[in-house]
């Protein structure tokens with residue numbers, strides 16, 4: 001799994017490329033958390049455009065990041081879910097706590 | 112009725128999660144599945160193998176076996192580990208139940224297997240291991 005970081009209007013944008021499973025989850029978690037701490041950002045946008053596979057390990061990663069930014073009143077937004085990934089998101093009840101937006105611009109406007 | 116089968120065995124390394132789901136998907140592809148059916152199978156296999164690695168062997172090394180059968184248009188996948196086993200299988204299968212919340216597990220693995228496949232049977236004995244049997248019938252079109 002490759003991660004690309006950028007910032008947009010004070011939000012940290014994480015673009016993921018690869019498969020999000022137990023094997024990749026640990027590194028993804030650490031890298032994102034370190035970046036959040038390093039930059040001191042409040043809001044997080046997770047761009048799933050390059051993720052073609054995710055299992056329940058990904059649910060844990062998303063909920064964990066949601067918990068982390070929530071501590072400082074931040075929010076998490078999701079963009080570009082491929083249909084198999086969306087199916088796991090739905091089953092995991094993630095849309096009850098996190099919103100999906102059409103693209104990064106729309107996410108930035110709504111955070 | 113058309114029949115086919117295969118069996119693989121590999122050590123409980125997290126690198127093998129991707130390997131396992133790709134192998135099973137390749138085996139299932141002879142049934143001309145839809146993209147959605149194939150990704151359902153991949154996700155379910157990933158859940159069972161990940162559970163064997165994290166919970167069965169608790170990240171120590173052990174052997175994982177996968178047996179696949181095709182009978183007609185039905186795929187059967189059996190994932191076996193010889194790890195620590197499950198005390199209470201009914202509790203373990205409950206949505207959101209996890210024995211390892213500190214690892215950021217969500218307790219959704221069995222629910223994914225149950226939802227993405229047609230059937231799920233879990234047999235387990237403490238200190239002996241766990242056997243997860245799943246089936247899925249592929250629609251013909």
Ligand SMILES: Nc1ncnc2c1ncn2[C@@H]1O[C@H](COP(=O)(O)OP(=O)(O)OP(=O)(O)O)[C@@H](O)[C@H]1O
Pocket residue numbers: 056057059060158162163164166167168192194195196197203204208209210211215216217218219220221222241
């Ligand atoms: N192969 C196994 N060996 C021992 N215990 C297992 C095994 N598979 C599952 N379990 C037990 O069943 C529980 C539920 O499993 P399930 O996959 O539903 O959730 P999880 O693995 O805890 O979280 P998630 O899969 O969402 O990351 C686990 O927490 C564990 O206690």
Ligand SMILES: [Mg+2]
Pocket residue numbers: 056158161162219220221
């Ligand atoms: Mg699991």
